[in-house]
Amino acid sequence: MPEATERPYILHMLTATPQMSPFDVNMAADAGYQVIVPYCNVGSEHVVTLTQDAIFSRGPKGVSRTGIFIGGRDVMLAADMLDTARHAMVPPFEVSVFADPSGSYTTAAALVALVEKHLKGGHNADLGGKRVLILGGTGAVGRVAAAMAASLGAQVLIASHSDIARATQVSDEVNRRFDIATTGVSVRTSDDLHHALSTAEVVMATAVAGVQVMSAADLSHARHLLIAADVNAVPPEGIAGVHVMDDGKPLAGAVRQDALGIGALAIGNVKYQVEHRLFVRMRTGGKPVYLGFPEAFDEARAIVGVSGGGLG
Ligand SMILES: NC(=O)c1ccc[n+]([C@@H]2O[C@H](COP(=O)([O-])OP(=O)(O)OC[C@H]3O[C@@H](n4cnc5c(N)ncnc54)[C@H](OP(=O)(O)O)[C@@H]3O)[C@@H](O)[C@H]2O)c1
Structure with a gap:
């Protein structure tokens, strides 16, 4: 069946805290996400279910227009949630995931x-x-x-x-x-x-x-x-x-x-550019990407013009 309109870019934003950060909502919208849905008080035990609920409904074409963001305050928990979401994917049903708890990675x-x-x-x-x-x-x-x-x-x-x-x-x-x-x-x-x-x-x-x-x-x-x-x-x-x-x-x-x-x-000027670029990369990369603090660091180095070995 032909599609009447192009599917929107949807971002599912998960946080273990009671509120999603308005800063990150704004950044996601400015990077081209059109439907942004916050999920609050998300425990690590919910990540597999939420991820798999997000990946199966839109078909392989739709998943490329779907993303997951992980916020919160806890930098270790967010790193673990990013890993959990990644391992919950069922290729070819796979979406990009970006973690930046409290803006700390960027x-x-x-x-x-x-x-x-x-x-x-x-x-x-x-x-x-x-x-x-x-x-x-x-x-x-x-x-x-x-x-x-x-x-x-x-x-x-x-x-x-x-x-x-x-x-x-x-x-x-x-x-x-x-x-x-x-x-x-x-x-x-x-x-x-x-x-x-x-x-x-x-x-x-x-x-x-x-x-x-x-x-x-x-x-x-x-x-x-x-x-x-x-x-x-x-x-x-x-x-x-x-x-x-x-x-x-x-x-x-x-x-x-x-x-x-x-x-x-x-x-802050570099942080803003890093976060924007990572959101854009999620939407436009053509394949799913998983973005944690090593990727944020690579992006920051590219912006400020520094090269060097990666994080060991
Ligand atoms: N420039 C930017 O783009 C940008 C972006 C995001 C965040 N920020 C800034 O980054 C900073 C850190 O953010 P965060 O979320 O990591 O902060 P945080 O976790 O809320 O606090 C950092 C640490 O500050 C210490 N602290 C608390 N009260 C203090 C006091 N009265 N005197 C001295 N130390 C005290 C605490 O450590 P101890 O009790 O162990 O000393 C706490 O772990 C903030 O200033 C935030 O505004 C800047």
């Missing part, structure tokens, strides 16, 4: 790719072997940035302002899940923070929005600092002296004259 991808770019451009150095301190590293963006940087060979400290137990627990979790070797560190007191800063070559600030995690006075303890990157766009600056638009700008007040700052809107 934000961390943009953050780490820009750090690589400015390490190379400003210091002729790679991330491999660098001492990286992630302030607010126990959160969604911090965990993924830690996984990426450690996979590239950096020595990563995941810092918590709460206590060492939380830092160690998160570090152990990401190490197990992603087969990496990070270390948890407490920055609860100023002395703790200054001790951690004293050896750091790269500082990434990924704490909750609107909190300053490194003041101008703290900066004077970062004697080896090459790059300071801050994802927080809500005043005050997460790292004093790193302005939101900075994109490899000399960092005033740093001990080393060649230290560079990367701000939240420079990172």
